[in-house]
Amino acid sequence: MKLPDFEAWAVFAAVIEHRSFSGAATALAVSKATVSKAITRLEARLGTSLFHRTSRRLTLTESGRALADHAQRIRAEGEAAEEAAFESATAPAGLVRVAAPLTFGIQAVAPIVAEFMALHPGIRVDLRLSDALIDIVGDGIDIALRIAELPDSSLRARSLGPVRVHIVGAPEYFARAGRPRHPADLANHACFVYTNMATPDLWRFRRAGGEEAGVHVEGPMRTDSGDAMLPALRAGLGIARLPEFLVGEDLAAGRLETVLDDWSSGAAGLHLLTPPGTLRPVRVEALIDYLADRLRRICNKVR
The missing domain is CATH 3.40.190.10 (Periplasmic binding protein-like II)
Structure with a gap:
């Protein structure tokens, strides 16, 4: 049995990373033709195409996606082995x-x-x-x-x-809309939804004693950035669920307040x-x- 074509696997990993043959060639300090030959050689050995090639775009095939982890691992472990050999003589670089x-x-x-x-x-x-x-x-x-x-x-x-998460709003909002006393009350509030989550509209809670609650929320703002919620929160337009590192200064200054403090909001x-x-x-x-x-x-x- 032949040894694996480690060079071709490393070239494949570089093409995935740089999303082009030319980008990989530049990063590896070889010609584009060398990269192309390595990929062709690997495809012939594996008996499958790794990329869909057009004049404008290079994308992984289903087989390519399935093998991407292996390629990255082979390249990374090769680099690690070489660096380990020189570690005692040189500083990491x-x-x-x-x-x-x-x-x-x-x-x-x-x-x-x-x-x-x-x-x-x-x-x-x-x-x-x-x-x-x-x-x-x-x-x-x-x-x-x-x-x-x-x-x-x-x-x-x-x-x-752990990263502490708070349910927060401005004092003006709570004065106008009332303070939720139970997670279920959030269904009747204007809640800002952070969309970079698996279930952004479902907020889950737990408190001491094991009681759990889940509530579907909605409101005037949906965004993939917690920072983007802050101006609307400070303006008293709704409630949000945000980590302490985002709202700590506003809480200390009194611009925002927490509610439902006896509940844990998620397991961030x-x-x-x-x-x-x-x-x-x-x-x-x-x-x-x-x-x-x-x-x-x-x-x-x-x-």
């Missing part, structure tokens, strides 16, 4: 791609990354901040931070701690995700450990 939610990324992740880069001048960080869900494997992300309940997946996940937690595989480059492991340590401290501090 190279690029690490990190994804995080927008506001949390600005407030918490960016300062930690800056500290890390000062300690490791040979490491570069591509920090991508967005509240939208991303394809960690397809986008070539090394580390992703998410605040949510995580579905089952092939990704490796590390729980870093901060998680660090990485692609499948057990081996990672030294530079990635170093940043994972640094982020995990610092972010755990932040979560424990605000509990």
Whole structure:
């Protein structure tokens, strides 16, 4: 039996990451023809097409999508093995791609990354901040931070701690519409809906003693950004369910108030995700450990 064509698998992973043959060629410092030949060679060996090719677009076939995780893992573990061989002689170096939610990324992740880069001048960080869900494997992300309940997946996940969530509104809103005393009361309130969730219109609650409640909410605003809700909240236009790092300053200043404090609103937690595989480059492991340590401290501090 022939050995696997590791070079072709690594090239396949690079094309997935850069979404083009030319982009992969530039990143790998080889010709576009070399990339094309490697993909053709791998397709012939596997007996299936990996990409749909048109003059304007390159997309993965069903087979390509099924094999994408394997390609990324082969490439990452190859890089990790090489870096491990040189670790004792050289400091970690190279690029690490990190994804995080927008506001949390600005407030918490960016300062930690800056500290890390000062300690490791040979490491570069591509920090991508967005509240939208991303394809960690397809986008070539090394580390992703998410605040949510995580579905089952092939990704490796590390729980870093809880993220406190509040039901909030302006004093003016509560003076006009009344304060909900039970989660069921929210059905009669103007609730802002955060759409980057599996069931955005269903808010679930639990309180000491085990009582649970779920309520379908609606209101004048739907958005994929918690920050975008704040002006309307401060203006007294409704109620929202938001994490403490977003509303902490407004609560301290009295611009917003919490309700239903004896209920826990969901099971939000901060998680660090990485692609499948057990081996990672030294530079990635170093940043994972640094982020995990610092972010755990932040979560424990605000509990």
